[in-house]
Amino acid sequence: MNIGIIGLGLIGGSLAKAIKAHTDHHVWALDINVESLKEALAEGAIDEYRLSLGDSGQTIAADVVFVCTPVNAVYNTVKAVAERVRPGTVITDVCSVKGEELRRVSSEIPDDVYFISGHPMAGLEKGGYNNSSKDLLKGCTYLLLPDGAPDEKVEMLISLVSAIGARPLLIDPDYHDVAVAVISHMPHVISAALLNLTMDNDKKGILKEIAAGSFRDLTRISSSSPEMWKDVCLRNKKEIARAIKMFEDTLEHFRAMLEEEKEEDLAEFFLNAKNYRERVISCR
Known part of the structure; x- marks a missing residue:
């Protein structure tokens, strides 16, 4: 699969490292910190990087896109990504708060793009790519909020989460x-x-x-x-x-x-x- 990670901090970096360590998927990343992107590329945590999503008319090639931005940027980033990806793409986040915005975002993006919210129950007191690890998510409970997404897309994300050593758990968005x-x-x-x-x-x-x-x-x-x-x-x-x-x-x-x-x-x-x-x- 072609996997995108937007926001290469502690969680985004750990996801990238774990995916590359445990699968043969192609991983690209986007971040405002060029040094982190270059470091990740040199370490083999990603296969390529980009500095922007490009214009809304441009198509982003990805089967899954993880949005790992700060909490206040997640909603707008999800919508921006949804405007640019191919039909069938799954977009997921790692935000620790869902709120009204993320609970309604599925109704605000194209019908053939699927948002499955996520939340890995893992972290450290120190953030940033330099503190990320391929083992940070190992054994952690990884919450997934399907909220109407097709079963095959949910199963695909469950398989990916399981492949990196996390324990997927489906949870009601309202809870x-x-x-x-x-x-x-x-x-x-x-x-x-x-x-x-x-x-x-x-x-x-x-x-x-x-x-x-x-x-x-x-x-x-x-x-x-x-x-x-x-x-x-x-x-x-x-x-x-x-x-x-x-x-x-x-x-x-x-x-x-x-x-x-x-x-x-x-x-x-x-x-x-x-x-x-x-x-x-x-x-x-």
Whole structure:
């Protein structure tokens, strides 16, 4: 197959490397960072690169196009690609928020071009092509949102995702943003909140000196791009706000148990968390 990747950052670069490592597909990439494109070409992560989509009248040869741009550019990029590809092409994204725009984009592109939204549940606190890896997506759950696409196109994308070592999982588009608000976005909110709380109370500069394993583990993800996470949170503000309310309720419940010294309830609280974490880990 001929596969295009638009946006050669952490995820786009990792996709390119994994596809070239595990398949014989032809891969081209488009990015504004010429140095990353040249590096990828030299490393064999891509077979060719381009610097623009060209005019709307030009045809882009591709069986599948992955849109791996920043969240605020995904919708317009999908529409621009759809105007230029051949009939039968599948366009997919890797965006962590779908929102109303991506849920309706299928109705705004040609009927013979198919948009199947995607979201690999993988990442690092550091972005960019230089941090990408052919193994980043290995074993990760890769969400796919078919939303009416033909079965054969969905199966083709499932096969490609499986070929690079990821685990495809079909999910309802309406449920996606609800689920990732809790499982992906809230950890960043909680990490940032804890760091801001610590900073505001570190008047003597001692707290940062004694921060050890548990604090560093819990706050590692706050080394991610602030700009990116600002955009993600605003795009999924409704579901994140709902998750924050549930988290506040959980903390309020814990505070009540603590103040009333309910030892058995406190032990059960931590035991339930421990047991569920073991179930989460066993899914990998």
